[in-house]
Amino acid sequence: xxxxxxxxxxxxxxxxxxxxxxxxxxxxxxxxxxxxxxxxxxxxxxxxxxxxxxxxxxxxxxxxxxxxxxxxxxxxxxxxxxxxxxxxxxxxxxxxxxxxxxxxxxxxxxxxxxxxxxxxxxxxxxxxxxxxxxxxxxxxxxxxxxxxxxxxxxxxxxxxxxxxxxxxxxxxxxxxxxxxxxxxxxxxxxxxxxxxxxxxxxxxxxxxxxxxxxxxxxxxxxxxxxxxxxxxxxxxxxxxxxxxxxxxxxxxxxxxxxxxxxxxxxxxxxxxxxxxxxxxxxxxxxxxxxxxxxxxxxxxxxxxxxxxxxxxxxxxxxxxxxxxxxxxxxxxxxxxxxxxxxxxxxxxxxxxxxxxxxxxxxxxxxxxxxxxxxxxxxxxxxx
Amino acid sequence: xxxxxxxxxxxxxxxxxxxxxxxxxxxxxxxxxxxxxxxxxxxxxxxxxxxxxxxxxxxxxxxxxxxxxxxxxxxxxxxxxxxxxxxxxxxxxxxxxxxxxxxxxxxxxxxxx
Numbered sequence: 001x002x003x004x005x006x007x008x009x010x011x012x013x014x015x016x017x018x019x020x021x022x023x024x025x026x027x028x029x030x031x032x033x034x035x036x037x038x039x040x041x042x043x044x045x046x047x048x049x050x051x052x053x054x055x056x057x058x059x060x061x062x063x064x065x066x067x068x069x070x071x072x073x074x075x076x077x078x079x080x081x082x083x084x085x086x087x088x089x090x091x092x093x094x095x096x097x098x099x100x101x102x103x104x105x106x107x108x109x110x111x112x113x114x115x116x117x118x119x120x121x122x123x124x125x126x127x128x129x130x131x132x133x134x135x136x137x138x139x140x141x142x143x144x145x146x147x148x149x150x151x152x153x154x155x156x157x158x159x160x161x162x163x164x165x166x167x168x169x170x171x172x173x174x175x176x177x178x179x180x181x182x183x184x185x186x187x188x189x190x191x192x193x194x195x196x197x198x199x200x201x202x203x204x205x206x207x208x209x210x211x212x213x214x215x216x217x218x219x220x221x222x223x224x225x226x227x228x229x230x231x232x233x234x235x236x237x238x239x240x241x242x243x244x245x246x247x248x249x250x251x252x253x254x255x256x257x258x259x260x261x262x263x264x265x266x267x268x269x270x271x272x273x274x275x276x277x278x279x280x281x282x283x284x285x286x287x288x289x290x291x292x293x294x295x296x297x298x299x300x301x302x303x304x305x306x307x308x309x310x311x312x313x314x315x316x317x318x319x320x321x322x323x324x325x326x327x328x329x330x331x332x333x334x335x336x337x338x339x340x341x342x343x344x345x346x347x348x349x350x351x352x353x354x355x356x357x358x359x360x361x362x363x364x365x366x367x368x369x370x371x372x373x374x375x376x377x378x379x380x381x382x383x
Numbered sequence: 384x385x386x387x388x389x390x391x392x393x394x395x396x397x398x399x400x401x402x403x404x405x406x407x408x409x410x411x412x413x414x415x416x417x418x419x420x421x422x423x424x425x426x427x428x429x430x431x432x433x434x435x436x437x438x439x440x441x442x443x444x445x446x447x448x449x450x451x452x453x454x455x456x457x458x459x460x461x462x463x464x465x466x467x468x469x470x471x472x473x474x475x476x477x478x479x480x481x482x483x484x485x486x487x488x489x490x491x492x493x494x495x496x
Contacts, residue, residue, distance in 0.1 A: 016419070017420065017423060053413075053417065054413055054415070055413075055414075055415060055416065055417035055420065056415045056416055056417070056420060057416070057417055057419065057420035057423075059417070059419040059420065059423075060416070060417020060418060060419045060420050061417070
């Protein structure tokens with residue numbers, strides 16, 4: 001820091017041929033006197049000067065002292081004063097004296113500054129301790145959260161393993177039975193058992209496919225390639241995928257779209273979202289009911305709803321539908337099993353598009369799963 | 384009874400000159416009147432009449448010499464004399480007046496007239 005703010009601009013002056021007796025009192029009060037002769041600077045006289053040079057006239061007591069500029073640092077100035085054994089120096093700007101700098105003012109400032117630094121340090125230490133406590137508390141909280149998530153995942157994997165094992169029991173059971181009795185069974189019985197094997201294999205395949213997608217999504221390894229998608233074509237693909245399940249319950253799916261344009265989405269993700277929501281609707285629908293898949297457009301998004309006339313969802317469960325820690329094996333109207341993994345995937349994929357997913361449901365009436373995806377060239381699109 | 388008041392007066396006078404010396408003043412260190420002060424007063428009394436010679440002796444700070452002397456005697460010779468004969472007797476803070484007369488004489492002058 002420089003000395004500019006500590007310069008004493010109101011200094012006392014004396015003439016070179018003034019008697020020292022005349023200014024002795026001034027020196028005791030002001031520490032230093034500037035000696036000028038007809039406005040010409042002669043030097044700075046200090047009490048120390050008149051002790052070292054005990055003369056009668058001011059001019060004889062003066063000792064040569066270099067001048068400093070206001071850009072001198074406090075450290076530089078104090079060092080110079082120490083070297084010259086003086087406690088005052090004249091401060092010059094462009095060959096003109098602008099004031100004097102006193103050792104006592106520099107030391108007072110440093111002592112005050114040191115006090116403030118100590119005060120600041122104390123304050124910072126307290127803040128640091130508070131922050132430390134806060135960080136410890138956050139770390140504890142995060143650790144608890146992570147433990148909870150780990151436990152939830154463990155639980156989820158246990159359910160998955162159980163759900164994966166079940167279809168294999170069916171496949172192994174029916175295939176063993178078929179092998180042992182293939183010559184005894186008639187075609188109808190064989191067809192029934194092969195259908196059971198096929199359903200179980202399809203169910204497992206879907207589950208594995210979801211599981212793989214979810215794990216890739218969790219580790220951010222899944223590719224996200226949004227492009228223009230024609231919804232009608234996608235409906236046709238999904239329709240063929242779920243055809244067997246739909247027929248087995250004698251359901252009817254009504255695809256209705258008030259949106260004729262194209263939307264901007266990753267086609268594989270959108271297919272997974274629709275397949276999972278429609279599969280869930282089938283699973284929880286009673287026989288001979290209808291499922292409605294509607295697409296509507298607002299200013300920025302396409303909103304797709306999958307509405308069933310099935311069992312509906314317990315209100316207490318709705319809040320936990322997209323929460324991995326609350327997953328459990330669920331049963332459809334024909335005892336179809338599922339883990340709820342598909343809904344987790346749907347949420348992940350919809351959010352990856354910058355959209356949102358929600359559900360409205362009433363027990364015994366049915367459910368409405370609704371998700372939004374941005375329109376192509378939408379100004380508000382976050383994709 | 385009233386006491387009569389009596390005065391006893393001693394009177395003496397003589398002529399003085401300013402400055403109160405003619406040729407040389409030796410100034411001891413820490414004399415109350417410093418070099419600049421004395422020099423200024425000499426300048427006021429006899430402008431351009433004295434030369435100040437700084438001395439680096441233990442008890443001597445400066446010598447004021449009449450320029451008339453320096454015309455006759457080179458400063459080095461003068462200082463050698465003062466150093467040998469005067470400086471050892473000067474105390475701190477003292478001002479010592481030195482009377483020094485220079486007399487120049489020639490033994491024989493031979494010249495074509």
